[in-house]
Amino acid sequence: MVQKGPRPLVLCGPSGSGKSTLLKRLLKEFPDKFGFSVSHTTRGPRPGEINGVHYHFTNKEDMTAAIAKGEFLETACFSGNMYGTSKQAVNDVRCSGRICVLDIEIEGVKQVKTTDLNPLLVFVMPPSIEELERRLRARNTEQEDALKKRLETARKEIVYGQEPGNFHIIILNDNLDKAYSELRDFLSKNMEEKERAVLRGF
Ligand SMILES: Nc1ncnc2c1ncn2[C@@H]1O[C@H](COP(=O)(O)OP(=O)(O)OP(=O)(O)O)[C@@H](O)[C@H]1O
Structure with missing residues (x-):
C-alpha cells in the first residue's frame, strides 16, 4: 500500500534526453x-x-524475489538490466512531506498508470536522434553496443511519448533553461492548491 500524499511527478524520456539534468536542477532549487x-x-x-x-x-535474484512479494510499483528491463520503483521508495519520500519524483521508463509508466498513484506525467523529448546520440557519446557512460541499444529503444519511446494522451506534457529539451522553465511552469499550473502553497517561489 502506497501512502496518501501530494501527487507524484513522473519524468520519462529516452536515455540521454535530459531527465536527470532537469531533475537535478529541480531538486537543487527546491530541496x-x-x-x-x-x-x-x-x-x-x-x-x-x-x-x-x-x-x-541489487542483483537479479534478490530483485526477482522482491517483485514476487509485491514490493514493487513498476519494473522494467532495459538494456539487459532490471529497473524498478519499490513502494517503500515512494513512501519514504511521501513520509517526508515532499513531492515524489519518479524517473522511469515507458514500460514503468504503463504500469504506474494502472495503480492509484495518479502522477503528473512528463515526457522529456530530445531535439533529434542525432543530437541524442551526440549527448550520449559526450556523456561517455556507455559502451558502443549499449549506446546502440539505447538509440534503438529511443526511437520507439519517442513514438509512444508523442501519442496523444500518453503524457500530460511533452517538454522539448533543445535548450536546458527553456526546458526547465517549461517544467517549472507546468508544475506550478498543475499542482493542487495545497501543494502549490508548499512550493513557495513558484
Ligand atoms: N538541453 C541540453 N543541451 C545540451 N546537452 C544537454 C541538454 N540536456 C542534457 N544535456 C546533456 O545530455 C547528457 C544526457 O543527459 P542526462 O544524463 O540528464 O539524460 P537522462 O535522460 O537522464 O539519461 P539516462 O536515462 O540514461 O539516465 C548529459 O551529459 C547532459 O549534460
Missing part, C-alpha cells in the same frame, strides 16, 4: 519540496553513483 524516488537496478554503478542515493543497486 525541501521534491524528493527523488530511489529506484532499484541490477546494472552496475557508474562512476560517482552512490548506493541508496542514485539507485539501490
Whole structure:
C-alpha cells in the first residue's frame, strides 16, 4: 500500500534526453519540496553513483524475489538490466512531506498508470536522434553496443511519448533553461492548491 500524499511527478524520456539534468536542477532549487524516488537496478554503478542515493543497486535474484512479494510499483528491463520503483521508495519520500519524483521508463509508466498513484506525467523529448546520440557519446557512460541499444529503444519511446494522451506534457529539451522553465511552469499550473502553497517561489 502506497501512502496518501501530494501527487507524484513522473519524468520519462529516452536515455540521454535530459531527465536527470532537469531533475537535478529541480531538486537543487527546491530541496525541501521534491524528493527523488530511489529506484532499484541490477546494472552496475557508474562512476560517482552512490548506493541508496542514485539507485539501490541489487542483483537479479534478490530483485526477482522482491517483485514476487509485491514490493514493487513498476519494473522494467532495459538494456539487459532490471529497473524498478519499490513502494517503500515512494513512501519514504511521501513520509517526508515532499513531492515524489519518479524517473522511469515507458514500460514503468504503463504500469504506474494502472495503480492509484495518479502522477503528473512528463515526457522529456530530445531535439533529434542525432543530437541524442551526440549527448550520449559526450556523456561517455556507455559502451558502443549499449549506446546502440539505447538509440534503438529511443526511437520507439519517442513514438509512444508523442501519442496523444500518453503524457500530460511533452517538454522539448533543445535548450536546458527553456526546458526547465517549461517544467517549472507546468508544475506550478498543475499542482493542487495545497501543494502549490508548499512550493513557495513558484
Ligand atoms: N538541453 C541540453 N543541451 C545540451 N546537452 C544537454 C541538454 N540536456 C542534457 N544535456 C546533456 O545530455 C547528457 C544526457 O543527459 P542526462 O544524463 O540528464 O539524460 P537522462 O535522460 O537522464 O539519461 P539516462 O536515462 O540514461 O539516465 C548529459 O551529459 C547532459 O549534460
